[in-house]
Amino acid sequence: MKRDITIAGQPENKTGVQKLRVGVLGMGFMGGTHTFAWKNGKSVFNWPIEVELTALFDMSEDSRTLNGQRFGFKRTTDDWRSVCEADDIDVVSICTPNFAHREMAEVALAHGKHVWCEKPMATSLEDAAHMVNAAAKAGTKTMLGYNYLKSPALLAIKDLIEAGTIGEIVHFNGVYQEDFMCDSGAPHSWRLTKKGGGKGALGDMGSHQVSMAMWLCGGLKEVVARLQTVHKHRPDAATGEMLKVETDDQYSAIGTFENGAMFTMHTSWLGQGHKMNLGFEVTGTKGAIKFDQERMGEFWLYEMGDRGGTFSDTATNGYKQVLIGPNHPPFGNFCPAPGHHIGFNEMKIIEAGAFVKAILEGGKAFPDFEDGLWFETALQAIQDSSESRAWVTL
Ligand SMILES: NC(=O)c1ccc[n+]([C@@H]2O[C@H](COP(=O)([O-])OP(=O)(O)OC[C@H]3O[C@@H](n4cnc5c(N)ncnc54)[C@H](O)[C@@H]3O)[C@@H](O)[C@H]2O)c1
Numbered sequence: 369m370k371r372d373i374t375i376a377g378q379p380e381n382k383t384g385v386q387k388l389r390v391g392v393l394g395m396g397f398m399g400g401t402h403t404f405a406w407k408n409g410k411s412v413f414n415w416p417i418e419v420e421l422t423a424l425f426d427m428s429e430d431s432r433t434l435n436g437q438r439f440g441f442k443r444t445t446d447d448w449r450s451v452c453e454a455d456d457i458d459v460v461s462i463c464t465p466n467f468a469h470r471e472m473a474e475v476a477l478a479h480g481k482h483v484w485c486e487k488p489m490a491t492s493l494e495d496a497a498h499m500v501n502a503a504a505k506a507g508t509k510t511m512l513g514y515n516y517l518k519s520p521a522l523l524a525i526k527d528l529i530e531a532g533t534i535g536e537i538v539h540f541n542g543v544y545q546e547d548f549m550c551d552s553g554a555p556h557s558w559r560l561t562k563k564g565g566g567k568g569a570l571g572d573m574g575s576h577q578v579s580m581a582m583w584l585c586g587g588l589k590e591v592v593a594r595l596q597t598v599h600k601h602r603p604d605a606a607t608g609e610m611l612k613v614e615t616d617d618q619y620s621a622i623g624t625f626e627n628g629a630m631f632t633m634h635t636s637w638l639g640q641g642h643k644m645n646l647g648f649e650v651t652g653t654k655g656a657i658k659f660d661q662e663r664m665g666e667f668w669l670y671e672m673g674d675r676g677g678t679f680s681d682t683a684t685n686g687y688k689q690v691l692i693g694p695n696h697p698p699f700g701n702f703c704p705a706p707g708h709h710i711g712f713n714e715m716k717i718i719e720a721g722a723f724v725k726a727i728l729e730g731g732k733a734f735p736d737f738e739d740g741l742w743f744e745t746a747l748q749a750i751q752d753s754s755e756s757r758a759w760v761t762l
Pocket of ligand 1: 393394397399425427463464466468487488515572
């Protein structure tokens with residue numbers, strides 16, 4: 369059989385750009401994935417430009433020494449501002465804690481850089497709005513690290529919904545559970561303060577869930593929610609002193625989208641036994657789709673069929689498993705065989721591909737800072753509803 373050798377998502381260079389010189393801020397979990405994506409995006413998407421890893425900022429000297437060398441950065445620094453202001457940097461990847469996003473983005477944008485910033489966008493709506501203004505003033509491209517919206521499975525699900533395969537959406541049931549904070553002795557961190565993280569599980573994980581719901585089903589119209597902090601104090605990593613936890617461990621919400629469909633959502637970092645259970649079931653008038661990020665190489669589709677799911681159909685009809693493969697672009701850029709799976713780092717490469725396409729073709733990257741503010745407004749409404757013990761209309 370003849371191999372399909374086309375490259376999905378290959379950008380056309382409509383600018384004079386020959387090279388993108390990249391600065392990465394923060395080399396923790398996300399810094400590694402951004403850098404990996406910058407290193408591999410050129411071959412995956414056949415970018416018609418060079419990419420140079422120009423500067424790495426990290427607070428830890430050991431990390432700078434190890435990661436500067438292993439990824440091949442031209443230089444490393446303990447001064448993030450120097451990266452955002454440098455003349456030899458075109459793009460900045462912001463991979464630092466939430467509280468640092470606004471200032472880093474504003475300085476980079478003020479110096480004409482494109483900015484790929486991790487989610488959640490900021491620790492407050494006010495900060496997010498300032499970031500939108502800074503981006504509008506700069507006129508450069510921005511994108512937020514909502515990588516799960518970039519997986520081939522999610523892109524395929526979005527296409528099916530838009531094609532009307534499951535009819536009009538009537539319900540979205542989302543759940544997102546991880547168990548990394550189940551141990552009450554897990555140390556305190558910036559994620560557990562309003563100043564550092566902004567919101568807790570709601571901001572850290574719920575931002576993925578809410579963005580996914582909104583991208584698939586539209587904006588939220590009204591919501592009622594309850595946030596809860598189960599472990600109210602956690603030990604300082606260095607001293608063991610018990611520090612107050614200011615943010616939530618879990619939330620549950622119900623409400624409606626602008627199109628009238630209902631949603632139920634639950635997110636928790638106390639989800640015993642779950643590692644990456646970012647899942648949903650979206651139900652329409654003609655069928656339904658189920659997905660779980662722990663099994664990102666598949667989704668489940670139910671089509672009611674012409675006879676409307678009458679009793680005679682129920683002998684054999686039901687959900688069918690769809691294994692992700694080259695028919696779900698850009699999976700084929702990585703692997704020609706269905707069911708062979710790609711992973712988290714590949715999603716991050718797809719994200720970099722969308723960003724570079726926007727930079728080279730002049731279009732919009734999704735989700736950019738404006739889209740991020742849209743998500744943040746919904747997250748804030750969920751928190752406001754819990755604090756006011758009342759329904760919130762958006
Ligand atoms: N998209 C995703 O799936 C995903 C997953 C995890 C984290 N994140 C987001 O990525 C961001 C970073 O999270 P992480 O898990 O990579 O964190 P991390 O703790 O692994 O790394 C954070 C990095 O930021 C730097 N840093 C720490 N404190 C700083 C300060 N005060 N000023 C400047 N730099 C500082 C450190 O040098 C470190 O390298 C967060 O916004 C988080 O929400 C996104």
